[in-house]
Amino acid sequence: MIAQLNQNRTIEYRLEFANINEEYQYEIRRYASQKMLLQMAFQEQSSEPNKMRMIDPSLKDAELLREEAEMHARWDRYQEALNTQELAVEKLNSALRLMGYFF
Numbered sequence: 001m002i003a004q005l006n007q008n009r010t011i012e013y014r015l016e017f018a019n020i021n022e023e024y025q026y027e028i029r030r031y032a033s034q035k036m037l038l039q040m041a042f043q044e045q046s047s048e049p050n051k052m053r054m055i056d057p058s059l060k061d062a063e064l065l066r067e068e069a070e071m072h073a074r075w076d077r078y079q080e081a082l083n084t085q086e087l088a089v090e091k092l093n094s095a096l097r098l099m100g101y102f103f
Contacts, residue, residue, distance in 0.1 A: 020078040024069075027085040031066060034092035041099045055095045062091035 017023040038059070045051060065088035072081035093103070 020082055021073075024073060024078050024082045024085060027069075027082060027089060030089050031062075031085065031092065034089060034096065037101070038092060038095060038099075041096065041101060045099060051099060055098050058091045058095040058098070062088045062095070065091060 015023075015026070017026065042052070065084050069081045069084035069088060072078070072084060096103070
C-alpha cells in the first residue's frame, strides 16, 4: 500500500536550525547516538578481535576530533566546531560500516 502511494515520488527530509550553535548541538547528539550504537555492536561482535583492531584508529580519531570541536565551541567558533564535530561523527559512521552496519 505505501509503495503504491509513494510510487514515482521522492520523499525528502530536511533539518533546519535556528542558528549554527543549535546545529552543533544536534551533531553532539548524533555523536552520542553513534557511540551507543557502537557499544551495542561491540557486544554483538566481541569475538572478532581482528575487526576491533581495524576499528580502533577510527574511534581514537573520532574522540580527538570531538575534543577539538569542543575547544572551538568554548571559543565561540561554532562553524569550526560544527565542521570538526561532523568529521567526528563520520569517523564513528566509518567504524560502524567496518563492523557491517550501514545506514
